[in-house]
Amino acid sequence: MLGVLGGMGPMATVDFMGKVVRNTPAARDQDHLQMVVCSAANIPDRTAAILGEGPDPLPAMVDALRRLEAAGVTCVAIPCNTAHHWHAALQAMTPVRVLHIVDAVAEMLTESDGGGLGVLATSGTVEAGIYQERLAHRGITCRMPDAAGQAEVMRAIRLVKAGQLAEATEILRAQAMALVSTGCRQVVMACTEIPVALAAEEGALRTVLVDATEALARACVRTCMASAHDSATSLAA
Amino acid sequence: MLGVLGGMGPMATVDFMGKVVRNTPAARDQDHLQMVVCSAANIPDRTAAILGEGPDPLPAMVDALRRLEAAGVTCVAIPCNTAHHWHAALQAMTPVRVLHIVDAVAEMLTESDGGGLGVLATSGTVEAGIYQERLAHRGITCRMPDAAGQAEVMRAIRLVKAGQLAEATEILRAQAMALVSTGCRQVVMACTEIPVALAAEEGALRTVLVDATEALARACVRTCMASAHDSATSLAA
Missing domain, CATH: 3.40.50.1860 (Rossmann fold)
Known part of the structure; x- marks a missing residue:
């Protein structure tokens, strides 16, 4: 059970x-x-x-x-x-x-990560190195938003928790696109609030996003x- | 808790x-x-x-x-x-x-039930009189589909359980409209599978349907x- x-x-x-x-x-x-x-x-x-x-x-x-x-x-x-x-x-x-x-996410990755694997996560997850350390053992390098971008991701996560999805969706879409523009071919939605906000995503991002949930x-x-x-x-x- | x-x-x-x-x-x-x-x-x-x-x-x-x-x-x-x-x-x-x-549903009813309260439920719920008996104490009369309609409702409920929502939605919409046409001003979705199928209902039915869940x-x-x-x-x- x-x-x-x-x-x-x-x-x-x-x-x-x-x-x-x-x-x-x-x-x-x-x-x-x-x-x-x-x-x-x-x-x-x-x-x-x-x-x-x-x-x-x-x-x-x-x-x-x-x-x-x-x-x-x-x-x-x-x-x-x-x-x-x-x-x-x-x-x-x-x-x-x-x-x-993170092991479950690793099973789902399809692309080799020449440009690094994008990770959208809480500042706690980033600071604690939860994805970086566990994926390094598999030879995968993680790439996170810069400090300003990370602060935006964190703000979006709090908006989801408060039920304000529309604004959160805009922020998260922009931050995912920013990671793609730096060369990431896959971006993990590495906070369980993020797929709640990006559930209806239909554009080019859809094939890039990996849903940890x-x-x-x-x-x-x-x-x-x-x-x-x-x-x-x-x-x- | x-x-x-x-x-x-x-x-x-x-x-x-x-x-x-x-x-x-x-x-x-x-x-x-x-x-x-x-x-x-x-x-x-x-x-x-x-x-x-x-x-x-x-x-x-x-x-x-x-x-x-x-x-x-x-x-x-x-x-x-x-x-x-x-x-x-x-x-x-x-x-x-x-x-x-059923007590929770009774709290949510807004219309007096001159035409009877429509009830879309499993054949088990109907046969056991779960809504009829408990609402009779509050002076509310229940109205269910006829035998052919009830068989259709039951088929739709099984479709939802098997994940086939589109066909279920059509059947349930038709059965709800049939109850409205007999005079019901409110129709209870009295099986928890039914609101899963009618979640996106936006038409005239939306104001008629009462969601037991x-x-x-x-x-x-x-x-x-x-x-x-x-x-x-x-x-x-």
């Missing part, structure tokens, strides 16, 4: 769940994955914590993890890129496998379907 | 969660309700059980309820109209309040915000 440590933000968690459902081959309810989702909106701001400007979110994340464990989950996904700064700490506290969103959803479906198959096999044995 | 006994179907649960988030006054993550959602897609078909054609879904619903209790919820919503046939049985098994979707989401926000206020008051006392 898939566990979702969510609520960061709440609408991004809803977006993620929809992507899990749409990526599951199913003709009726009973073909779908079982999920328990903890939408722990109380978890303190992750970027503020990484920048040394706010309280540690780890205790509230651990509380949500414990609720998921109590509910019986066997695998956990966290639809918040910035929260992955605490991935190793959370994994060390539980026997349940915690998927990593979609990548994590597909990884969950693969993992849970494989373990369902393993269970069926071991029952048959 | 709100508990959602969901997965009936999985996309309807996602739709419901989005409506809870959008109905919550919030400028940042931490303003949102905490939720635990059990998307128990394994729960057997509710309509089949009511019609005597399938296994009892109650044991699987109780299992999901126990997982929600273990996770610490203080109030439960069930985003599946047909599942409310077992509402009293579930409420009798838990000290946690289980909201009733939206009604339940608003009732959850009201209930959980009131109990948060009570907690704050008792802490201050």
